[in-house]
Amino acid sequence: MSGHDQHDHDHGHDDHHDDAAPHGSMRDYTIGFILSVILTAIPFWLVMGKVIQDPATTGFVLLGFGFVQIIVHMVYFLHMNSKSEGGWNMLALIFTIITVVIAMAGSIWVMYHMNHNMMPTMPEASTPQQLHDMP
8 A cells, every 4th residue: 555545545544533532413303302391481470479388398399400501502502422432421410410419519518517607696586676686
C-alpha cells in the first residue's frame, strides 16, 4: 500500500462513525417534547389551582415531577442509557448523583445543626412583648 493509499484510507475511516449511542428520531424527540410539556403543565396546574392544600406535600409532588422530567430529558434528548459511550455516560451520571446527594445532605445537616446550636434559647412561655424586649 502506497503512502497515498494509506492517507485516503485514514480519511475514509474518519468519515464513518460507528457510535454505539443511537441518535434520536423525530418520533423520540416528539415523545420527549410531549412528555416534557405534560410534566410541566401538571405541576403548574397543581400550584396555581392549589389542588393540594399542604405546602410540604405539594413540594414533594413537585420534586417527584421534576425528577421524572430529568429522566425524560436524559432518555429522549440526551440519549443516555447503559449502552451509550460503552457505559461511561451512565457511570459518570451515577458518580454525579452520588456526589450531589452527599453535598446536599451534608449542607442540610450542617445548616440544621448550626441553626439548632446558634439560636438563642427562648423561654417556654414567651409573649410577643417578652420577645420584643429580649436583647
